[in-house]
Amino acid sequence: MGTTQLETVPEPKYWHLKTVLSEALDSEFSVGEILPNERDLAARFGVARATLRQALEQLELEGRLQRRRGVGTTVAPPRMGVAVGSEEHVWPGAADDAWQPAGCATAPPPNAVAGLLGTARDEQVHTVRRSRVSQGQPVAAELLYVPRASLPALPEPPFPDAPSGAARARAVLRELQHLGLEGQDRAVELGSARVEDARELDRLPGAPVLVVTTRFFAEGRTAAVSVATYRADTCRLTFGDSGGVEIHHGTEDEVS
């Protein structure tokens, strides 16, 4: 009737809530500080807990908050820049590598990876597990798939299916260095953490992750494929010339 609908698009409560909280985080909280618990916050804003949680979830997705079961909700530090690609092509396991080998198995890869490698569906490949830590926090878990054909010089393990240790992982990486790397290829997409990755990343299963898929080319073929999952809440992936520092150094030595 006479009710003039000023807000043609009524803003959802959780959206407005997110805005209010976001501003409060900027002005009234400092990094690491713990927020009131969800039940109190919901009461304070006069909404149901589920509605409040919808706002908190978004803020966590944006890296503004960190929530841990049994502990509480804290203000997250700014995302850390994680260098994920340099201009030069280098094999995994090179000297300055940020990854730490954790294990190695020999098994058929997922179908998607087999497609990239050009191997048969059930063909066994070396599968190296690595993890990456930055600023004292686990930031990424990786699976590196290397077809046996890429490493003819690597001796086969006595029991191919036995889960092997970091020693064998290092052997595979060492063997890779002997190949001439001709190029590489990267893709980034959003995913959710599988159970194994979640444990390694100290997150719950299903947590949002940035999946970086890299193909390594050598001898005219795809010689290896890396699938690395980065914590999307804490990481900003940096590519390119300067490694994400604020002030660029003004030299021209890396300009092509």
Place this chain on the structure above:
Amino acid sequence: MGTTQLETVPEPKYWHLKTVLSEALDSEFSVGEILPNERDLAARFGVARATLRQALEQLELEGRLQRRRGVGTTVAPPRMGVAVGSEEHVWPGAADDAWQPAGCATAPPPNAVAGLLGTARDEQVHTVRRSRVSQGQPVAAELLYVPRASLPALPEPPFPDAPSGAARARAVLRELQHLGLEGQDRAVELGSARVEDARELDRLPGAPVLVVTTRFFAEGRTAAVSVATYRADTCRLTFGDSGGVEIHHGTEDEVS
């Protein structure tokens, strides 16, 4: 030892549900097919609608499903590869550019961008809006910030604050080409769509997006900053410097 704790971690219902649905999508549905509605699905699985929705949300986040209000839930096609970075550094607006200029304003940028540009908090910069369409779908929205100092030759518009059209956007881009690009710098992180971007991307506000921030260096300074938000559900960002041509599993999904 003797206590065989088979299920040490009881799987949440929504997680199990997601697995079941995911397998069903692979085996029993084809791309574009519409699923039963949420109320029916929930009843069929014997869970509350909210629980079912939690599973659907994850599947949508992973790009397996597409949900549209008033329409229904459909099986999404595989994510399209969107080329986002080449080895060569090129200014926005170069010949083969995938972006379409939409408008241009002159206003102070967000604080984060001002920090990257090294401009004062309230300094006005040229702000070019562009959008990117791929395979008939909007995939990204961009804001390109160019300090006035970077383009001394560009005449100022008569009314600096007036929202200008695509013509002025093109003028700014054309002016950029005259600068010598010395390098660039990219970062990718997860974000959620702001209201303006959401409208342009045909998504709801808050939808997950991949935010690509690019700094362009010229004359020893940061000459421009681009903030591009890509739909995370439909896009796989590719950073190609592959030495060869791609072979994928049947479908040609690369887009330059």
Place this chain on the structure above:
DNA sequence: TAGTGGTCTAGACCACCCG
């Protein structure tokens, strides 16, 4: 053991799309 976030329920109403 007390307190936190995580999961789940069974409803309700709303905004949107289409025939």
Place this chain on the structure above:
DNA sequence: GGGTGGTCTAGACCACTAA
């Protein structure tokens, strides 16, 4: 108008952490 997904409520219980 009828059906869809999106929002919201007011509860309940569970899993985890720390004192």
